[in-house]
Amino acid sequence: MRHTRWLGALALTGALALAGPVAALEQLKLSVQPAPGTAADDQPLTALLKAASALYAARSDARTDPQDLVSAALADYAGLLEVLYGAGHYGGVISIRIDGREAAGIPPLSPPTRIDTIEIRIDPGPPFRFGAVDIAPRAPGSTLPDNAARGARARASALREATTGAVNDWRGAGHAFAKVAAQDVTADHAKQRLSARIRLAPGPRLRFGRLQVTPGSAVRPERIRAIAGLPTGKVFSPDALETSANRLRRSGAFRSVTLAEGKQAGEGDTLNITATVVDEKPRRIGAGAELSSMEGLRLSGYWLHRNLLGGAERLRVEAEIAGIAGQSGGIDSELSARFDKPAILGPDTGLFVHGDIKDLDEKTFKSREVRIGAGMSRRFSDELTGELGVDLSYADITDDLGQREFTLLSTPGSLLWDRRDDILSPTSGTFVQFEAEPFARLNGNSAGAQLIADARAYRAFGADKGAVLAGRVQLGTVIGPSIADTPPGMLFYSGGGDTVRGHPYQSLDVAQGGGVRTGGRSFAGLSGELRVGMSDKIGVVGFADAGFIAADGGFSGAGEWHAGAGVGLRYATPVGPLRLDVAAPIEGRTGDGVQIYIGIGQAF
Structure with a gap:
């Protein structure tokens, strides 16, 4: 007999398995009866109910098994009721009918073998208003929010937020153990009024x-x-x-x-x-690459240690080679290292030491440079940071002005105000950076300062905020020494992927006469982009850039402009968007046909 029962059960299980769930659920409908005192079609409430419905979630996931649908329907009674309370409806009636049968009357262990139609009908009832709301005692200086005051729509969410806010007010005043001690919430259905009396226990001030x-x-x-x-x-x-x-x-x-x-x-x-x-893992390595039709290939990499001496000290070593197979100068190479130790003079002030070696073969000069320095970093807020240091640098320069050597003592400083929502691909916020480097030439009698500003802004708009308007302004100037007494690395050029796309790298400079060309002492750059997402991964970009170079510092003399424009393609990756830009010159003497730029990350 025992074997017969097991064989019968196995046969039944096999038959059900062969039959499988019947694909059904041809119609799922949710209707909300207009409530007195509200619009005839309360679209916001309907949308909230659908978003909270387990049945709509099941349909979205293509789950049509009758057992799953019955379980989802039973869960919806409580879930949809919570939405009604949250919207201020405390006399609602919810009916969920599965092929004409109320879901609450269907035995959970004996679901139908097929479900074709589910209809959710909701009578939310009249909206309630707050009567007396008493949340006490309150922290000194705190008040009841307007959305929980007498006469306001009696949303359960507003009452929860008011109660949580009152507890947090006490915690903010030093009462870490503040809590709700008692609560009495009464709904008067005759008057459509919701009253609440909530007692708080602040606890000791700690x-x-x-x-x-x-x-x-x-x-x-x-x-x-x-x-x-x-x-x-x-x-x-x-x-x-x-x-x-x-x-x-x-x-x-x-x-x-x-x-x-x-x-x-x-x-x-x-x-x-x-x-x-x-x-975190103590060590990390990374690499990057950019390709330009004129500038050639740029390769970069870094090695990072996050806890060098057991005190969260960071050591970062970076290397870069640029201009490979380029047409705007030779190959540039750079090796740098920076050591950071946090919490030196208080938790928000750190120490840094750095060193750099550069070998630059630019279009208008060649330079071999060594720089060492140290300084302090400071975080003033979550958005504002700054640095101030002392550097000693040496540069051996060869350019149209001859062979020169510069030994500089400088005090570079910077302030960074970063309010972007995302570093890799921002859609809103601002970024503003100021840099100043006063310097004195130790093997000469000149002194001056280089000043640089970089401001960017981002704004999303359109359907689902799928389009982003991005703008950038760059300004730079050298005040004090003449061009001949200024290291070429501190002078300014325009053209290329970081300034004006569509013009060759550093193509806009200053003509000194007699075929001598140098960088300028003043620079201005303007860039604008319209970024439109075509899908979760792919976006297109339209952009325009303009650049200005002048021989004199402080923008006091005449200068020259050039501009370029183009289109681009972006493909989102975990490390930032892959970028392809195609640009052409639209103004200026330095244009040299269409330029192509490939890299990782937005242009700015």
Whole structure:
């Protein structure tokens, strides 16, 4: 008998498996009855209900198995009711009929073998308004938000946000253990009023205690504390806690960072914080390539160590070779290294030391340069950073003015204000960078300064924000010495992928007479792009660039303009968009036919 039962069960299972789920669900419809006091067709509510529906999600995933559909329908009663509450409807009626049968009456273990039609009918009922809303006690200086005040639409989300906000107000005032102690929410269906009385328990006002570090990181615990800069002894603040966590994340030494509050207050109303970090891989290598029809091939690479001495110190070594098979000069090579140590004079100030070796074979000059320097970096906010250093450099120059040597002592400084939403391919925000390098020539009697500004802005528009308008302004000038007393590397040229596409690299310069050509002491560049996404991966770009070079510093003398324009193609990758630009000159004497640029990342 036992074997007979097992054989029967296996036969039934096999028959069901052979039959398989019947492809069905020809129609899924959701209708919302107009509620008194609302528009005849409440499109926003309908859209919210569809977005929250498990049945619509199942159809989107092409799931038509009857068991799955019945389960989704049963889940929709609660899910759709929550949406109605969130929209301020507390007397709603939901009906979900599967081939004419109410889904709630279908036994979950005995679903139909086929489902053709599902109809969701919703009577949301009248919208409720807030009556008395009392959330107390409140933190000093805090008020009830307008969307939870008497007479406002009684959305459950607004009440939740008001309650959460009141708790967070107390936490922001130092009461880390603030919580909801009691709540009483009443819906008056006769008057369509929702009243709430919520009691808060602020708890004691606490101060930050010690930052405890969970073992396991290769970064020394004292360095983790120094980088985090937790304000021990100061009044507890969630913002200050998040700032400390962000400092650790920005160090680049950690894959993940968690700062957890203690479960109870310590001696003297202090709250200890526990840091749990997971280290990043200590070493990283990377490479890049750009190709231009005139400039040739540019190859670059770097090696990075994220925790060189056990204190989250970074060492980055970079190498670059440019101008391979180019038509605008010879081959340029550069080798540089930079060492950064965070949290030297407080958590937001770091030390850096760097060195550079360059061998440049440009169109108008040849140069062999060595530079060493050190300085301090400072993060003023999440968006504003700055650096100030002291450099010593030597350059052996050969150009149309002859063979010269420059030994410079300089104090380069920079400020960077970065509000872009994405570094690799921004769609909104701004980027502004100022650089100033005062210098004195030690093997001569000249002194001056190089000033550079770079400003960019991005704005998305159109359907689904699929188009981006990007603009860039570049300005540069050298004040003080003459062109002959200024290192050619500090002078300005225009033309090429970083300035004016469509004109050869550094093709716009200054004619000194007698066939002598040099860079200028003033430069202005303008660029605009319209980027349109054609799909998730592919985009097209239209662009125009213009550049200006003048012999005199401070834009005080006459100069010369040139301009170019073209179209481009972008293909999105995890490391930034692959870029193909084709440009032609539209103004200026330096044009030399169509130019092609291939690289990784947006042009700016």
